[in-house]
Amino acid sequence: MSHEISDDNLPEAHGASHGHEVASHDDPFADPGLPAHEPRRTDIDERAAQRAERQVSLLFIVSMLATAGFIASYVIFPIDKIVTIWPLGEVSALNFSLGMTLGVALFCIGAGAVHWARTLMSDHELPAERHPIEADDEVRNDVIEQFRTGAAESGFGRRKMLRNTLIGSMALVPLSGVVLLRDLGPLPGKSLEHTGWSKASKTDPIPLVNMNTNKPMKAEDIVVGSLTFAKPEGLEEDAHDFQVQIAKDALMLVRIQPEDLKDAKSAELGFEGILAYSKICTHVGCPISLYEQQTHHALCPCHQSTFDLADGARVIFGPAGHPLPQLKITVDDEGFLVATGDFDEPVGPSYWERSR
Structure with missing residues (x-):
């Protein structure tokens, strides 16, 4: 025997007790509601x-x-x-x-x-139910x-x-x-306050060696407007600690007409207008490699810190915290450029342990 089935005879869908509209043939997208809760074993x-x-x-x-x-x-x-x-x-x-x-x-x-x-x-x-944000x-x-x-x-x-x-x-x-x-790594301590140039003295100077030719340099080799990179004699590229040492000892040499020098102390540390500055930027330690001879400005390519080499490498622009350290240089009996002491300030970026 067949029976006619109408919507009134359909069983109540799950979720009807929660007040949601029951899905039907007329509205298949109505909210079906939540299924009946089934207790877990840990509940009973x-x-x-x-x-x-x-x-x-x-x-x-x-x-x-x-x-x-x-x-x-x-x-x-x-x-x-x-x-x-x-x-x-x-x-x-x-x-x-x-x-x-x-x-x-x-x-x-x-x-x-x-x-x-x-x-x-x-x-x-x-x-x-959804509600306003507030x-x-x-x-x-x-x-x-x-x-x-x-x-x-x-x-x-x-x-x-x-x-x-x-x-x-x-x-x-x-x-x-x-x-x-x-x-x-280990704390820096005072490792940046002394470089390979610290072994130099007036009685036992250290010759400056050209980074490109690996040969000592005479004063006449440094011409006005040029930028030359140097290292201490005895520091070889095949040494196991070369990278550690050159990160502190790297030097750049410029020659400026004596009448263009603005800082008397800086001029005394140089020789006939030849000045030797640390190549390591005092911001985060990037190597400085750009020099503008008309203005005597050296530029760090990392963050654009700019130093006036004619005025003791004073910071004139950028985030660097202090001037570039300068090395005391002169010439020996044969006319070769030599260092007679360490940098006048610790090299590299500022750090709170600096004692000078």
């Missing part, structure tokens, strides 16, 4: 809830142990130790241990939080009440083991960032 079985609590706490404890392992790796493994790990091959023991321990620490915190939310926190879905007092009070309800249902205050292990893991993870400061 306290033993299952306690088991989930222990699992979450274990994840947080593993995170704490991994963070401790991250810090211990800095003590255990030297920077240059290489190990073979299948299938990666040869890798840095330090980098591998740091990556693994930090990854486990962060993963366990995330996995623990997700497991906690999915098994122990309330999972009731609550619809919220909420009224009723909405704000409702949000505050929902927050309090959510905090209570999360078990954060009641489940002490979860709370304490979460706080412990979150407190330890930032310590891994503290030990990373070691990779910044």
